[in-house]
Amino acid sequence: MIGAGVAGLAAACTLVEAGRAVVLHEAAKAAGGRARSYDDRALGVRIDNGNHLLRSGNVAAMGFLRRVGAEGTLAGPVEPVFPFVDLGSGERWTLRLGKGRIPWWIFSPSRRIPGTRAWDYLALLRLRRAEQDDLVAGLVGDAGALYETFLEPLAVSALNTMAAVASAAPLRAVLAETIERGGAATVPRFAKVGLSESFVDPALAWLRERGAEVRLGSRVTAIDPAQQTVLAVPAWVAAELVPGLVVPDAFEAIWNAHFLVDVDPGEAGFWGFVGGTAEWAFAKPGVLSVTVSAANRYAEVGNEAMVARVWGDLARAFGLGETIPPHRVVVEKRATFAAIPAQLRRRPGTVTQNPNLMLAGDWTDTGLPATIEGAIRSGNRAALALLRQN
Numbered sequence: 272m273i274g275a276g277v278a279g280l281a282a283a284c285t286l287v288e289a290g291r292a293v294v295l296h297e298a299a300k301a302a303g304g305r306a307r308s309y310d311d312r313a314l315g316v317r318i319d320n321g322n323h324l325l326r327s328g329n330v331a332a333m334g335f336l337r338r339v340g341a342e343g344t345l346a347g348p349v350e351p352v353f354p355f356v357d358l359g360s361g362e363r364w365t366l367r368l369g370k371g372r373i374p375w376w377i378f379s380p381s382r383r384i385p386g387t388r389a390w391d392y393l394a395l396l397r398l399r400r401a402e403q404d405d406l407v408a409g410l411v412g413d414a415g416a417l418y419e420t421f422l423e424p425l426a427v428s429a430l431n432t433m434a435a436v437a438s439a440a441p442l443r444a445v446l447a448e449t450i451e452r453g454g455a456a457t458v459p460r461f462a463k464v465g466l467s468e469s470f471v472d473p474a475l476a477w478l479r480e481r482g483a484e485v486r487l488g489s490r491v492t493a494i495d496p497a498q499q500t501v502l503a504v505p506a507w508v509a510a511e512l513v514p515g516l517v518v519p520d521a522f523e524a525i526w527n528a529h530f531l532v533d534v535d536p537g538e539a540g541f542w543g544f545v546g547g548t549a550e551w552a553f554a555k556p557g558v559l560s561v562t563v564s565a566a567n568r569y570a571e572v573g574n575e576a577m578v579a580r581v582w583g584d585l586a587r588a589f590g591l592g593e594t595i596p597p598h599r600v601v602v603e604k605r606a607t608f609a610a611i612p613a614q615l616r617r618r619p620g621t622v623t624q625n626p627n628l629m630l631a632g633d634w635t636d637t638g639l640p641a642t643i644e645g646a647i648r649s650g651n652r653a654a655l656a657l658l659r660q661n
């Protein structure tokens with residue numbers, strides 16, 4: 272196993288469960304890759320590299336947590352509720368989906384998105400025929416308030432790509448596995464303590480207890496073609512290790528800031544924003560963490576100016592003062608591949624020309640955007656493909 276992000280950890284667990292002897296190489300000193308927690312000494316708190324939102328319908332992610340005994344480490348509201356704040360108008364609303372399969376919420380003016388009418392939601396049916404080359408804006412951009420206050424911000428945060436250029440197909444896949452399956456599959460979930468406490472440390476302990484060897488700080492520089500291998504590194508590393516492999520090569524940044532401030536977490540523990548710079552904020556005891564997705568558009572804005580903008584959003588949303596509290600900015604420059612049609616065509620499948628070598632990672636062709644769910648699914652798939660070899 273090469274790479275101990277969530278894809279590599281999932282693959283390793285599947286192989287170990289099938290009785291294979293696994294050696295897991297991870298280049299960094301800590302596992303987790305793009306979903307990790309660390310102690311921030313300057314702030315004196317433990318933080319994640321960035322907010323990660325999952326849904327109860329993320330079946331592979333939930334199955335992974337169950338397997339390693341970490342299913343109790345997620346938090347979130349009991350109901351499928353998504354509180355929003357419009358930073359322009361100050362309006363607040365909570366999208367309440369209800370747990371059933373039939374979307375009754377669409378017919379209730381107090382539960383649906385403000386400014387929308389029941390029939391506007393027929394636009395969601397148009398998404399069902401999304402092909403890879405259809406753009407989100409092209410397919411549903413005419414859906415008025417439903418687009419502006421829901422589908423566009425959803426596309427930006429779920430695909431980490433601006434809706435004007437993003438492919439509608441992965442958004443369709445997300446909706447098919449969550450909202451279309453009903454509210455019970457759409458309950459928001461996030462790490463109670465930290466990403467490492469949920470997705471990484473329990474998996475490492477589970478693997479070690481079962482005899483797997485975990486080598487941290489072990490950067491692999493060449494692949495032995497005779498050795499059965501799952502390659503679960505980021506796309507650009509895979510391209511270096513496997514000559515001729517075509518992988519996504521355009522990426523989008525995610526900009527996160529963690530502020531030392533106590534905010535009442537409310538019903539959900541997080542809020543979605545429209546009309547501001549930030550897309551989401553998560554409240555944990557003493558820390559308010561903010562996410563700006565598809566952040567390449569802000570590459571020329573310095574971090575200090577970004578912090579000022581984002582704090583302006585927070586101050587408006589939560590009635591906080593002008594003084595910016597101690598904070599940490601974490602920018603993941605290559606957070607995910609850009610979910611545009613030309614990049615989706617570059618996603619390879621699991622198998623390679625070498626029957627001993629399988630590929631895993633959120634950038635492989637899972638049909639989903641680059642997410643924990645996609646990464647875990649790709650890891651499980653790569654392990655099963657390797658097991659089928661003999």
Ligand SMILES: Cc1cc2nc3c(=O)[nH]c(=O)nc-3n(C[C@H](O)[C@H](O)[C@H](O)COP(=O)(O)OP(=O)(O)OC[C@H]3O[C@@H](n4cnc5c(N)ncnc54)[C@H](O)[C@@H]3O)c2cc1C
Binds near residue numbers: 299305646
């Ligand atoms: C800020 C941010 C916010 C996000 N928000 C969400 C969200 O809300 N919901 C969601 O589902 N997803 C979200 N994601 C996406 C999610 O984090 C990723 O899809 C997922 O973590 C990718 O896992 P992976 O295992 O495919 O890749 P990685 O996590 O990149 O793992 C690859 C691993 O390989 C290691 N490696 C690299 N080279 C070598 C080598 N030569 N030898 C050995 N090891 C090597 C790396 O160190 C790394 O640990 C977010 C990502 C970021 C960055």
